[in-house]
Amino acid sequence: MAELGRAALILTFGLSVYALVVGGYAAWRGRRRLAQSARNALIASFFSTLVAALVLVVGFVRNDFSLAYVAGHSSRALPTPYKLSAFWGGQEGSLLLWLLVLNGYAAAAVWLARKRARDLVVWVTPVLGGIAVGFAWLLVVVSSPFDVIPAPADGSGLNPSLQNPYMVVHPVALYLGYVGLAVPFAFAMGALLSGRTDERWIVATRRWTIVAWTALGIGQLLGAHWAYVEVGWGGYYAWDPVENAALMPWLAATAFLHSVMIQEKRGMLRVWNVTLVSLAFCLSLFGTFLTRSGVVTSIHSFTKSSIGPWFLGFIVVAVVFAVGMIWLRLPQLRTTAKLESLVSREAAFLYNNLLLVALCLTILWGTAWPMVSEAVRGETMVVGRPYFDFFLRIFGLPLLLLMGIGPLIAWRRASLRGLTRTFAWPAAVALATGVGLIALGAGSSTPGLVAYTFSAFVLATIVHEFARGTAARRALTGEPVPTALGRLIGRNRRRYGGYVVHASIVLLAIGIAGSSAYDSVTEGRLARGQSLDVGGYSLTYRSLGEREGANATEVRALLDVRRGGKDLGTVKAGKNAYSVEQQVSNEVGIRTDYLTGEDLFVIAEQVNDDGTVFFRVFVKPLVNLIWLAGLVFLLGSVITLWPDAREERRLATRYASARERSDTPATT
C-alpha cells in the first residue's frame, strides 16, 4: 500500500514540475496546446494527491502500523473519528493536507476561470504549479508519510489534546484558509507576469479570497474554542505564536478585501492590492512554517522537525518573486485617480487598511522576536501578553469605530453637515450606552467601556442601514417589510453581507471585552462538602468518580452549583489518563447560561490521593458571544458569496468579446 501512496506523491511532484516549467514556457512562447496540457497537469495533480491522501486514510483505518506515520500517531484503541485527526496530527500528514487543499483549489480555480480569464490562467498555472512543487518536494524527499518500518503490535497513539472533536474540523478549516490565499496570490502574480493588470484577476479571485478568508476566520474560532474546552487554562486566545500565525494572514486578507473595493470603485490602490495579497500569502507560508518547523514553543505545535530551513527558503523565494514582479510592473500599476478628500469612503477604507496592516506587522514583530533575538543575541526573548494587548487596543479600537463610519460615508467626499446628519442617531445610541454602562459599574475597565461604546455605535449604524434601506425600497415598491428586506439584501449581497460580517465582529469584540475585562476568578483546595464562591456563584464539591473510557481512565469531580440561593444543577471537571500515550489531560467543566452568554468554567487542577481537589474557577461574562460571532460571520460570508445573477450577466457581457477573440485560434 505504501508503494501506491509514494508513487502518487511522485506523480504529483512530476505533474507540478510540469505545470511550472512547461506551463511557464507555454505562457512565454504563446503555445496553446502546451498551456492546456500544463493546466491538465495541475488538475491531474489534485487527483494523484487525493490518491495519496486516501492511501494514508486507509492506513489509519486499517491500523497499518507498517507505515511509520500511522504507528507514530495512532493506536488500536484510538476512536475512529480521531484517526482522521491523526491524519493531520503530525508533520507529514499536515503537509499532505496542505498539498491536497492547494491542488484542490488550484484545479477548481483554473478550471472555473478558463473561459473568462483564459489568457490570465495561462500564467496562473505555472505560479500554482510552483507553489505545489515546494510542498510536493518536501513530501517526496524530506518528510514522506509513506516511510515503512517493521510493524509494531500497536501504535504510540495520538496526543490527547488532539483527541477532541474540534481537531477533526479545525485544522481543515484553517488549511482551507491558509492555502486558499494561494489562489488570489497566483492570479495577482499571473496578472503581473502577463502584464494584464486590468480587473480580471480581481474578478476571478473575489470569491476565492472570501472563501479562504472565511475559512481562516472560522478555523481560528474553532481553534479558540478547542483551546477553551481542551487545553484547560481558562482562556481561548493566548497570543501563542501559532495562533498569531493564523491571525496575521487573516488581518492582511481583511485589509485586502476592503482595499480591493477601492480599486473596483475608483481604480486606485493597484500597487497596494497586489502587495497586500502577496503579504497575506507569504504570511500563510510563515504560519505553516511556525506550526510545522518546531522553531517556536506552542501549545498548538505538535511536531519538531528539520523542515524549517526548507520552508524558510520557500518563503524567501515567494517574497523575492512577489517583490520583483511588483517592482517590474510598477509603471503599469500606477493610476491617475487620486484621493479627493480625507473625509470620504475611500479614505476611511484606507485608514482601516493602515490600522489592519499596522496591527498585523506589530503582531508579526512580536511573534518573530524570539527567533530574531535568538539569531542576533544568541538568547531567546519572548514578547509577553501586555505587548500584544496594548497594540490590540491601540489599533483594534479605532478599527472597531471605523467599521461603523466607513460604509456610511459617501465615495469621493462628504460634507461635515452630511456626516453630522448620518451619524447623529448612532452616536446618540453609543453615548447613551456608555453612560448607562458607567452607571451599571462597567467603568472599572476603560478599554472594556470604550469597546462596548464603539460596539453600540457600529451596531446602531448597521441597524439604521438595514432600516433605511428597507424603508427606501418600500417607498419605491410598496413591498411588505420582510419582502423588502429580503430583496434589499438579495440585490446588494456584498454590501449587506458585509454589514452582517461587521455585526459578527462587534459580537466578537463584546465577547472578548466581557470575558477578559470583566471576568472573575478564584481557586482553592476543597475536601468533599466544602464550597467556594466566585462571581455570584457558589460551588460545593460533592464527590469524585472514576470510569474507564474508550482509551483513557476518566476521573471527574462533581460540584453542585447555586446562585442567589437557587439550585442550578451540577458541573463536572477532572482529568483523563491515556494509557497508550502515557499522558494526562485536563477535562474542564463548563456551565453555560444561554440567556446571558456567561460561562462558569471549572478546572480540576490537581486531584489528590486523599480525595481533595484543587479547583480553579472562572466566571466569564458574555464569552459565548464569541462563538455566536462565528455563526453570524459565516452567515454574512455566505450572503456575500452567494452568486448574483445580475452581476454575473454584467461581467459576462464585459468579457464576452475578449473570450470570443481568445476562443478563435490565432492565424499566425
Added chain:
Amino acid sequence: MTWVLLAAALAVAVVVAVALPFLREPAPASDALHELDPAERRLLEAEEERDRALAALQELEADHRAKRISDEDYRAVVGSLRRDAAEALRTLDRLAGGPRRAGTSDAEAKID
C-alpha cells in the same frame, strides 16, 4: 503487486490527461495562444471604466434615495460622476469604432 499495478494505472491516467490536448488536436491549423493586442486591451479597460462609472452613479443614486447621503453631498459629487461616465462612454465609442456595445444603452439611459 496490486498496489504497484494501481500505481501504474494512475501513472497512465495522468499521462493521458496531460497529453490530451495533443491527442485531440494532433495537427491544428494554429497552436498560438490568442493574446489581447494593445487596442483590445484598451477596449477592455474602457469597458471596466464604463462599468465602474455606472456602478458609482447607481450607488450614489441609491444612497441618496435611502437618505444615506445628504442633498448637499449628492450635488457635490453627482456632476463629476456623470462626467466620468460620459467620458468613459465616449472613449468606448471611439475605441469600438462602431455601434455601441452591450450595456452601453443602459448606461446612457441612466446618465440622461
